[in-house]
Amino acid sequence: MNSLSRRKFLKITGATVGAAAVITGSGKALFKGADKVNKKIVKGIKKIPTYCDVCFWKCGAIAYVKDGKLWKIEGNPKDPLSKGRLCPRGTGGVSAHYDPERLNSPLIRKKERGEEKWVAVTWGEALDYIAKKMNKIKEKYGPESMALFSHGVGGTFLKHTIKAFGSRNITAPSFAQCRGPRETGFELTFGDVVGSPERTDIKNSKCLVLIGSHLGENMHNTQVQEFAEAVEKGTSIIVVDPRFSVAASKAKYYLPIKPGTDIALLLAWMNVIVKEKLYDIDYVNKYGFGFEQFAAEISQYTPEWAYPETGIEPELIRTTAREMALYKPATLVHPGRHTTWYGDDTQRSRAIALLNALMGSWGRKGGFYLPYNYSVPKYKYPPYPKPEHEPVDNPNHKYPFAEGELLSTGIREATITGKPYPIKGWMVYATNLTQSLPNREETIKAIQNLDLLVVVDIIPSEIAGWADVVLPEVTYLERYDELNTASFRQSFISLRQPVVDAPGDQKPNWWIAKQLAERLGLEKYYPWKDIEEYLDTRLKGAGLSLNELKKKGVVTGPKEPIYFDEGIEPEFYTPSGKIEFYSLQLAEAGFDPVPKYKRPEQPPPGYFRLLFGRAPVHTFSKTQSYPLLHHQMEENVLWVNTDVAKRFGLKNGEYIKLKNTDGVISNKIKVYATERIRTDCVFMVHGFGQTSKQLKSTYLRGASDSQLITRYNTDPIMGGTGMNVNFVTFEWEV
Amino acid sequence: MARYAMVIDTTKCVGCQDCVIACETENNVPEGYCRDWITTATSGKFPTVQLEIRSERCNHCSEPPCVTSCPTGASHIHDVGGVVLVNHDECIGCKACLASCPYDARFIHPDGYADKCTFCIHRVEKGEDPACVSVCPTHCMHFGDLDDPESEVSKLLKERKYHTNLPEAGTGPNIYYLI
Numbered sequence: 001m002n003s004l005s006r007r008k009f010l011k012i013t014g015a016t017v018g019a020a021a022v023i024t025g026s027g028k029a030l031f032k033g034a035d036k037v038n039k040k041i042v043k044g045i046k047k048i049p050t051y052c053d054v055c056f057w058k059c060g061a062i063a064y065v066k067d068g069k070l071w072k073i074e075g076n077p078k079d080p081l082s083k084g085r086l087c088p089r090g091t092g093g094v095s096a097h098y099d100p101e102r103l104n105s106p107l108i109r110k111k112e113r114g115e116e117k118w119v120a121v122t123w124g125e126a127l128d129y130i131a132k133k134m135n136k137i138k139e140k141y142g143p144e145s146m147a148l149f150s151h152g153v154g155g156t157f158l159k160h161t162i163k164a165f166g167s168r169n170i171t172a173p174s175f176a177q178c179r180g181p182r183e184t185g186f187e188l189t190f191g192d193v194v195g196s197p198e199r200t201d202i203k204n205s206k207c208l209v210l211i212g213s214h215l216g217e218n219m220h221n222t223q224v225q226e227f228a229e230a231v232e233k234g235t236s237i238i239v240v241d242p243r244f245s246v247a248a249s250k251a252k253y254y255l256p257i258k259p260g261t262d263i264a265l266l267l268a269w270m271n272v273i274v275k276e277k278l279y280d281i282d283y284v285n286k287y288g289f290g291f292e293q294f295a296a297e298i299s300q301y302t303p304e305w306a307y308p309e310t311g312i313e314p315e316l317i318r319t320t321a322r323e324m325a326l327y328k329p330a331t332l333v334h335p336g337r338h339t340t341w342y343g344d345d346t347q348r349s350r351a352i353a354l355l356n357a358l359m360g361s362w363g364r365k366g367g368f369y370l371p372y373n374y375s376v377p378k379y380k381y382p383p384y385p386k387p388e389h390e391p392v393d394n395p396n397h398k399y400p401f402a403e404g405e406l407l408s409t410g411i412r413e414a415t416i417t418g419k420p421y422p423i424k425g426w427m428v429y430a431t432n433l434t435q436s437l438p439n440r441e442e443t444i445k446a447i448q449n450l451d452l453l454v455v456v457d458i459i460p461s462e463i464a465g466w467a468d469v470v471l472p473e474v475t476y477l478e479r480y481d482e483l484n485t486a487s488f489r490q491s492f493i494s495l496r497q498p499v500v501d502a503p504g505d506q507k508p509n510w511w512i513a514k515q516l517a518e519r520l521g522l523e524k525y526y527p528w529k530d531i532e533e534y535l536d537t538r539l540k541g542a543g544l545s546l547n548e549l550k551k552k553g554v555v556t557g558p559k560e561p562i563y564f565d566e567g568i569e570p571e572f573y574t575p576s577g578k579i580e581f582y583s584l585q586l587a588e589a590g591f592d593p594v595p596k597y598k599r600p601e602q603p604p605p606g607y608f609r610l611l612f613g614r615a616p617v618h619t620f621s622k623t624q625s626y627p628l629l630h631h632q633m634e635e636n637v638l639w640v641n642t643d644v645a646k647r648f649g650l651k652n653g654e655y656i657k658l659k660n661t662d663g664v665i666s667n668k669i670k671v672y673a674t675e676r677i678r679t680d681c682v683f684m685v686h687g688f689g690q691t692s693k694q695l696k697s698t699y700l701r702g703a704s705d706s707q708l709i710t711r712y713n714t715d716p717i718m719g720g721t722g723m724n725v726n727f728v729t730f731e732w733e734v
Numbered sequence: 735m736a737r738y739a740m741v742i743d744t745t746k747c748v749g750c751q752d753c754v755i756a757c758e759t760e761n762n763v764p765e766g767y768c769r770d771w772i773t774t775a776t777s778g779k780f781p782t783v784q785l786e787i788r789s790e791r792c793n794h795c796s797e798p799p800c801v802t803s804c805p806t807g808a809s810h811i812h813d814v815g816g817v818v819l820v821n822h823d824e825c826i827g828c829k830a831c832l833a834s835c836p837y838d839a840r841f842i843h844p845d846g847y848a849d850k851c852t853f854c855i856h857r858v859e860k861g862e863d864p865a866c867v868s869v870c871p872t873h874c875m876h877f878g879d880l881d882d883p884e885s886e887v888s889k890l891l892k893e894r895k896y897h898t899n900l901p902e903a904g905t906g907p908n909i910y911y912l913i
Contacts, residue, residue: 216748228872
């Protein structure tokens with residue numbers, strides 16, 4: 001059907017399960033003290049290396065325990081990701097441990113779903129209840145009717161249990177609601193994905209182009225560190241954003257683009273670069289496929305054509321195109337991360353990939369390096385049962401290039417319709433689905449069709465409020481997790497280990513997954529006694545040991561060549577084996593072989609496009625209650641251009657509400673009237689306006705973009721949900 | 735004699751507040767208070783906008799009004815590096831120093847004394863950088879001795895353009911912002 005390789009995608013998600021039979025028995029007894037540390041209080045300061053979990057970047061860190069109490073956490077200087085410095089979320093991560101609103105014991109719902117009325121139960125009762133319900137679902141509908149939504153490394157063992165149970169319906173919103181279109185667009189072009197951490201060689205770039213990517217507000221640690229390094233070195237920075245971001249303030253050129261028109265700009269840039277023969281001719285000749293057809297196609301997209309679409313003056317388009325060409329191949333057109341904007345996102349990502357191809361930056365210093373990961377043998381488990389049905393998320397391959405990861409919205413859809421087969425159970429780990437999926441009502445509708453909703457979380461999140469069973473997990477500071485062997489400039493392996501005891505009756509994810517498996521009669525899939533045995537077995541397979549990692553926290557591999565110019569043979573895993581300027585596989589599937597621009601729908605009079613993004617002190621909707629982070633940003637604000645604010649009589653700091661074109665009204669949010677945004681859009685930071693009554697510190701603080709995202713454009717190529725397509729107006733009744 | 739100062743490169747700072755949070759954990763700053771903070775100054779008209787982001791704190795002034803206004807001598811100039819400190823035991827919490835500080839750098843700690851940035855003197859005396867400097871992911875903050883012409887801070891001030899906050903207040907601030 002197409003060449004997108006599952007293998008490449010799996011590299012990002014870090015699946016870790018293998019096959020072979022090693023079976024030992026294991027009882028159902030709850031064993032006490034899972035991941036307990038510090039049996040007696042040690043006076044003085046103890047430094048314990050681990051890796052962070054406040055976001056998915058997984059920075060190596062050193063936790064300081066003073067007189068037996070967690071004091072502070074710093075970057076591990078030996079870690080290649082943090083280089084000894086954490087981001088503000090990582091630094092404030094200690095307060096995850098101290099969060100007074102943490103879940104303390106397992107809960108079973110006693111009233112209607114969403115009423116947040118619970119009864120506290122023991123772990124044994126909660127797990128028995130879940131196992132019974134899961135077995136019922138299996139009997140009635142088959143094991144595939146149990147789905148898992150799981151974000152981050154902590155979900156490793158729950159995924160294992162669900163696969164052993166017989167379901168492959170395992171998903172995370174980080175694909176179809178985030179970086180999916182980027183990965184598909186790059187894979188279609190170069191035959192490989194960008195990955196996480198991104199293989200962007202920011203520190204060596206001489207020209208860095210950021211399109212909507214707001215590094216500095218988006219605190220992906222290594223990237224921000226390298227961005228600052230680039231600023232210091234005098235890298236020519238070009239920022240394209242409807243909002244004058246922090247990154248824009250560091251730029252040589254700021255292009256205040258009309259939202260939704262990025263493809264027009266990209267096509268015009270490529271038009272100039274091809275017409276003026278500014279591209280890397282040798283590179284394109286050697287590695288390019290279908291360049292002539294591509295060049296012919298884009299010859300129509302002049303800067304004059306792009307001007308009325310984008311609002312960017314033709315001369316500025318030409319100047320910036322020439323600027324990029326001046327520094328090639330060390331010109332990095334950053335692929336972004338959260339790329340689900342308008343529904344044509346794969347094609348926009350492909351246009352970004354093609355512009356990089358013209359610069360010859362893929363595989364070159366200052367562009368995209370070729371990453372390595374530390375080879376650690378997988379743990380040998382018995383083979384999983386073969387599922388009878390394909391995953392439920394993408395029936396008949398409606399989205400032909402949705403490969404490698406499942407569509408969370410597809411699983412939600414199947415839960416609502418019961419087609420192609422019913423989904424009756426959800427387990428949710430570390431993803432707040434009412435905030436992370438577009439159209440909250442659809443999520444709630446899907447939940448009504450479930451026989452079982454289990455949420456494993458640290459805090460009483462919004463999604464936990466809808467659960468039948470809530471399982472309180474320990475924080476990353478109180479547990480072991482799967483090893484981090486992410487691909488990077490240099491291979492490395494890092495360990496997360498407990499640094500303090502959990503304050504209550506919380507348990508680590510591995511323990512929950514193992515206990516549940518044992519109750520489901522799947523004990524043969526857990527031949528290890530505890531995670532220390534599991535980790536030590538894996539590490540010994542790589543010539544290391546758990547003891548060594550516990551002391552060092554991180555072990556790095558040898559430095560290896562990362563650029564073509566260092567002797568790596570270029571390989572492109574596309575059907576042509578080359579960089580596909582013209583994509584036959586897209587054409588065969590009925591899509592544009594060269595990206596085309598389509599004018600986006602415009603806001604009705606008096607309405608503004610709702611844009612959302614990140615703040616440096618919060619991750620998604622997960623950290624708003626962590627005391628240290630909470631006090632840095634207790635609620636979000638609404639960015640409105642000062643002229644618009646004047647026209648509508650909005651005062652800085654006053655509370656207003658927003659109403660979208662479907663009549664949905666937001667919670668109140670403070671006006672931030674500023675010169676730093678266009679007049680046709682408004683902006684807010686994602687993750688606020690939470691509705692969990694049990695999470696008092698976040699309850700109705702600020703507004704929720706997710707609530708207002710009732711509309712989304714689905715990317716026909718890979719099923720991503722473009723969410724920047726909602727329009728809002730102001731309401732004064734607060 | 736040493737004269738400690740902080741030189742902060744506003745062209746690199748992204749305003750992420752890591753310095754603020756690191757200070758909170760390092761110094762056990764009570765919840766809801768802070769010893770340092772981020773200020774953003776926007777000028778111009780969209781899309782021609784300038785933005786300066788500054789990590790701010792006590793300026794450890796050479797002529798500190800908080801010291802002269804203190805009735806008990808609790809506010810004082812430390813004998814190492816000219817750092818302005820508060821002796822908690824001598825402080826009566828009268829707020830005279832709060833009123834005299836043009837930078838609004840002080841607050842009354844819930845335990846009743848005036849509190850503020852100490853330049854992490856407990857770390858500096860061990861040869862370490864202040865917590866805010868050592869944590870910054872952009873490496874935009876530098877700490878050192880202005881009396882030493884070979885120090886990084888002295889060199890940066892020689893090579894780069896800079897400003898201080900409210901120099902007109904005449905307090906001789908020792909936080910410098912590279913522009």
